[in-house]
Amino acid sequence: MDETALGLRASANAFLSQYEPLTLVLTPVVGLLVAILLHFIIHFLLENGIKRSFVGLIMGAVKLVPGVNKYIEGEKQKVVDKLQSGIKCKRESWQTELPHIGLGREVIGRLTSQKEKDVNWQGRCSGTVYIGGHESEGHFLLTNEAYSMFSHTNPLHLDVFPSIAQFEGEVVAMTASLLGSKEEASGGQVCGNMTSGGTESILLAVKTTRDYMKIKKGIKKPEMVIPESAHSAYDKAAQYFNIKLWRVPVNEEFQADVKKIRRSINKNTIMIVGSAPGFPHGIIDPIEELGELALNFGICFHVDLCLGGFVLPFARKLGYPLPCFDFAVQGVTSISVDVHKYGLGPKGTSVVLYRNREIRKLACLAMTMYYI
Incomplete structure (x- = not known):
């Protein structure tokens, strides 16, 4: 060496x-x-x-300070007790077992008695029922009459109830026409289906997007980016469909912050979200900018129009200066809009729309059953 x-x-x-x-x-x-x-x-x-x-x-x-946690829990319990004390219907009076003898027509009397305990909500409860005033009486009578005609139909059996399929198709088409389906930018394939409410519409849009992006980009660990002002239904969707959720702070105008959303997008991002308007503040997010962002990254973009879907199109026709919020924005891939809000349909009724049939087909389950 x-x-x-x-x-x-x-x-x-x-x-x-x-x-x-x-x-x-x-x-x-x-x-x-x-x-x-x-x-x-x-x-x-x-x-x-x-x-x-x-x-x-x-x-x-x-x-961790001694006594602080106990104090906080005590204050929380006071709020719960106050809320429960305000409930007029005490659980002790609830019917918890089937009666030995059916009530028959007596059930109407019981329903009437319980209804008298409800709040007079007309014009007094925000975000509860979206029609009130003297003109609502005729609307309710018409709705109830229609209910009685179709209360025992089953939409699953379209061969037996073709009228239901037609009505759903008409509602979806009319809603889509209000939200840019006639615009050249929409691609001319906007389609969708009806749901039981805005939450289900959002759940379906998220589930469909997850499956679509798995096929399109091979994403197996999906994530979505939403502003803090977005509806809690996205949290529910994230739990249901095993999607990682990123909630991004809004800007000083309480709008979705496009720059912060951009920074949160990564290779596993399947979708971003905007609202028109958002529930907490009634403010429209920058849908056009978010649409451009979605296009640049090749991801989906859902617009929550559950609250404004039957207001903004008419406000635009009346000349109010509104930014684009629907399928006229190229990057928008799905929209949810509630008929039971300012569409004045019975609660709960909603529509979920997709830009094209390629996306919408993943909202459905097609399965062949073999019977022996």
């Missing part, structure tokens, strides 16, 4: 002799643990935001 090699070995031995063997083993282990901790902290901050994470840490530290 030459003198250079001997010199290097001697230097290495001299360096290692300064440290205990245990130190040499623990150093990389501790370094790995520190790296994992830093990765967790960075991931936590990115997922929850620096401001929210800081507030969460402060609240967690405050709750």
Whole structure:
């Protein structure tokens, strides 16, 4: 062995002799643990935001103070007790078992008695029922008469009840025509179906998008990015369909922040969301900018028009300066709109629309059954 090699070995031995063997083993282990901790902290901050994470840490530290957590729980219980005390219908009077003898016509009397305990909601309850005033009486009579004619139909059997299929198709087509299906930018294939409410429309749109993006881009761990002002139905959809949800803070005007949404998009993102308007503030998100963002990243874009779908098209016709919010925006792939709100349909009735048949077909389950 030459003198250079001997010199290097001697230097290495001299360096290692300064440290205990245990130190040499623990150093990389501790370094790995520190790296994992830093990765967790960075991931936590990115997922929850620096401001929210800081507030969460402060609240967690405050709750460690003796007596504070007990006080907070006591205050929460007071709110629950107050809410429950305001309920006029006490559970002790509920019918919890089938009666030995049927009530017959007597049930009408019981229904009338219980209805008298309901609040006089007409014109007084925001976000509950969307029609009121003197003109509503005739509307209710008409709706109830229609109900009585079709209360025992089953939409699953279209061969027996073809009228239901026609009515659904007409409602979907009329709704689509209000929301840009006649515009050249829509592609001329806007289609959809009716649901039991805005939540189901959003659930279907998210599920359909998940399956569509799995086929289109091979995404197996889907994520979606929504503003904090978006409806809670997206949280429910994320839980149902195993989708990671990123809620992004709104800007100073309480609109979806396009820049923050852009920063949250990654290779697993299947969709972004905008509202027109959003439920918390009644403010329209920048749908055109979000549509452009969706196009640039090759992802889907759902517009929540559940509240404004039967208001904004008519406001636009009346000359109000409104930004584009429907399928006239190229990047929009699906829309939800509630008929039971300002469409004045009975609750709950909603429509979910898709830009084309390729997307809509994934909303349906097609299965061949074999019977022996």
